[in-house]
Structure formats: C-alpha cells, structure tokens
Amino acid sequence: MRYTDTKLFIGGEWTDASDGKTLEIANPVNGEVIGAVAHASRSDLEKAVEAVVEGFNIWSATSAFERYKVIRKAASLLRERVEDIARLLTTDEGKPLTESRMEVNSCADLLDWFAEEGRRTYGRVVPSRSVTVQQYALKEPVGPAVGFTPWNFPMSQIVRKLGPALSAGCSIIIKGPEEAPAAPAALFRCLEEAGIPAGVVNLVFGNPAEISEFLVPHPAIRKVSFTGSVPVGKKLASLAGLHMKRVTMELGGHAPVIIADDANIDAATTALIGSKYRNAGQVCISPTRFLIQSTVHDQFVESFVRKAEALKVGDGLADGTQMGPLINERRRNAVEELIEDAVSKGAKLETGGERIGNSGYFFAPTVLTGVTTEMRALNEEPFGPVALVRSFADLDEALAEANRLPFGLGSYAWTTSSNTARRIAHGIQAGMVSVNHVGLGLPETPYGGVKDSGYGYEGGSEALDAYTNIRFVTHETN
Ligand code: NAD
Secondary structure (H helix, E strand, C coil): CCCCCEEECCCCCCCCCCCEEEEEECCCCCCCCEEEEECCCCCHHHHHHHHHHHHHHHHCCCCHHHHHHHHHHHHHHHCCCHHHHHHHHHHHHCCCCCHHHHHHHHHHHHHHHHHHHHCCCCCCCCCCCCCCEEEEEEEEEEEEEEEEECCCCCCHHHHHHHHHHHHHCCCCEEEEECCCHHEEEEEEEHHHHCCCCCCCCCECCCHHHHHHHCCCCCHHHHHHHHCCCHHHHHHHHHHHCCCEEEEEEEECEEEEEEEECCCCHHHHHHHHHHHHHHHHCCCCCCCEEEEEEHHHHHHHHHHHHHHHHHHCEEECCCCCCEEECCCHHHHHHHHHHHHHHHHHCCCCEEEEECCCCCCCEEEEEEECCCCCCCCCHHHCCCCEEEEEEEHHHHHHHHHHCCCCCCCCCCCCCEEECHHHHHHHHCCCCCCCCEECCCCCCCCCCCCCHHHHHEEEECHHHHHHHCCEEEEEEECCCC
C-alpha cells in the first residue's frame, strides 16, 4: 500500500480542511517529506462537534448488542488489513514492522474485548424499604467524548479511548497524532466500513492547543481523555475541571525496575531488553530506572549491555530490524541532552550514547551506570532508548528510590522470593507492577497511573466505567 495523504473524518465524510491547510509528514528514517495531513480549522471543529452530538443521539439509542456487532466487524477488518496498516504505521512512526503488526493486532484484540464487555454494562437492583418501591442503578453513556492521542502508539492509544467509548454508547472526536496520522485513518476506515453511523467517530488533526482549547470547554463535550506528557495533562485536566468534565489522564512515567540478588538475571535481561528498546524507548511504561542489588550489579550490566549491543537498529521496514529511529529531531536532541548531562556529572557510558548515521533520527541503544539523583535523566522521563542503572544495598533503599519521583505508572521487579515480591508489589507507588515478566497492557487488565502519571484506567472493565454515568431510579409502583 502506498503512503497517502490523510484527511479529516467528520460526520461520516473524509474531507480536506475547510481552508485547505495541511501539515507535512516526515519519514523518521531520513527526514524526507512523505505526505501531508489535513489541519482542521475552527469551522471544521464546529462541524465535528455538531457531528458528534448527532452521532451520540444515534449511538446511545442503539442496543449494546448492535454496537457489539459493528465493533467486532471493525476488529475483523483490522485483522484482514494488518500487513498494509503495519507498513503505514512503520513509515511515519518508525517502529519495526514486527512491532507495528503487534500494535494493529492488539487494536483488534482491544476492540473485541471492549465490544464484548459493552454487553455486560450491568446495572444493579437495590432492595428497597417498601414493597411498592423499586430502586435501581443504570449505567448510561456519559455523552459525546473527546480523546487526545499521541504519536508513540498512533493506533492503540486511539483504540484505548474509542473502544470503551463506543462500547459504552458514547460518540467521540479523536484528535489524532499529527506526526503519524496514516494508521489512525486506516482504523477509521475499518469502522466506517463496519457500518458505524455517521458522526459516531470523528478524526481531526491540527494545532493541539487550539483544538483542546476549543473542544475541552465546549458544552456539548462531556468527557475528556488525554495521553501525553505531564505538563500538557495538567493543563487539560485544569481546563476540564473548570468546566466540570469527566477526565481520564494517561501521562508520563519513569518506570523503576528492581532486580533483587536472588533474581534470574539472564531471564530478566532478555525480557527487559525487549521492553526497554521497544519503540526506541518511546513508551510511557518503558523500564527506565534499573535498580540492581549490589551483589548482582556487574552481572546484570554485563548481560544487559551484551544484549543491547546485539540489537539490530535500522529502517523499520527492513527485515530483521529490532529498533527503528526516534520520531523526530526534537526527541533525538532531548535524549542526547539528557545523556550529556548525566555523563558530565559522572555517569559511565557502558554502550551507545550517540547518533547512528547521518540521516534520520537513529540513536544507539544506550546504557548508563553510576547514575545519581542530581542528573536530569534520573528525574525527567527520557522517552528514548536509555537504560539508567544504579545499585542498591537493601530493599528499603530500592523502594525509596522507586517512589522518589512524582511519576507512578509502570514498574517492574525480578526476584525468586515471594516475600520480596510481595513487599515490592505492595510498597511501590505505581498504577501497575509486573513481577518476573513484562505483563502490562492486556485489554482485560486495568491500565493507568497514580501521582503525576494521571488518573483513570484505559484497560479492563474500569475503562468502560470511565465512559458511563450511574443513573439511580426509584419508582413507587402504586
Ligand atoms: P509534548 O508534550 O509536546 O506532546 C505530548 C502530546 O500532547 C502530543 O501528542 C501532543 O500533540 C499533545 N499536546 C501538546 N500540547 C497539547 C495541548 N495544548 N492540547 C492537547 N494536546 C496537546 O511532547 P512530545 O515531544 O510530543 O512527546 C514527548 C513527551 O510526551 C514525553 O516526554 C512523554 O512524557 C510524553 N508522551 C507520553 C505518552 C504516553 O504514552 N503517556 C505518549 C507520547 C508522549
């Protein structure tokens, strides 16, 4: 499939921006412009609001079973098109094809699961104090929603909003990622061909700040969901709070990994290499602060560095590539600055730390040891292929470091002691803890953070709750 320009999808129609404005899309492999995406104007956004309101009227009056059939159909269309969509995804985002295929398939799995779960949005009968009174609680769709989604998982970040919204009976406007719009458009085509009524799903791109400042306060919008950085999340949550909107915030992380001295080091480094360098580290739950018990520190570093150096970095479309480029020059520069700062303050560069080649945004898988809390990298989310390693003497020290930052999204631990595992699972301040494997992000499991990493969930039945209100009804029958 050839890479094509992306339009807006509003009220069931694919359209250019009303003023014809577009943004260029660059291939992160070489920086070359490969296409354009329509940049919504204010009048396009007004049309999107009208459409999403009409969509809500239709979709909320559609039975859960009919909704289920449309969403399942879209999931099966996605599966039929995995190969084509994965190529689009790799072309503008950069991740290896294997990861893109996984992302498209995981979107189909998410849609299937939410479609099923939407049939189980049970209410509750509450025993009353009188035989003539019936009391019950119903779950109602919260209303037209808006979701702001980033470029690192251009499709699955959308599906984590759109899936629960649709299955709960909400309509939605997605402000998709301007950096990587092609695969999101392909997802919306699947929904369109699956028979979703006009206006139920709408896709816009443009200036993120302008779009959020218009849509978040808009009285027609009843729910706001955002995935992205902490500063932007705080801004949008404040704006939503001012207008009393329901909010889900999935923000940044700085995931700690605690490796105890009784851990299986080889198994840990194999799993963690895959997880650390997935999508070149541009993942909110990427393992980042590696806290290693001092007696196994050198063994861990030797094994991890050897595996990091064996990774094949290159064009995501090429056979065998295990890590692609970073999304753009801004991210590459940000990663470089964090590494320079750490090295200037005494960190040891065990491997990587430099750009690869003269074109595109490739950066070598990097491991730094001897990192300290004075270094920026140990405080700011690196969002790149950088592993920060330091040693600890006892578990209290490791937990104190794990909990030091305001982030609290993903976390990881390796140990063969059930007591250590329990202490970590209960003592760590994070929304998710994965022990002895990398097991976060399945459709059926809660996905969300605490502290500055946000609130609300984008997985499991909790994700559906985020798109429903409870209506209590009490009914005297005579
Ligand atoms: P950024 O803060 O400029 O943007 C992050 C996201 O927010 C982008 O998708 C952007 O379009 C959107 N955005 C920015 N301003 C907005 C506004 N006023 N209203 C609505 N949306 C707005 O950062 P970036 O350089 O694109 O990405 C790097 C940082 O973003 C990372 O450090 C990471 O913390 C965060 N991020 C997190 C996730 C995640 O999965 N939680 C995903 C992508 C980016």
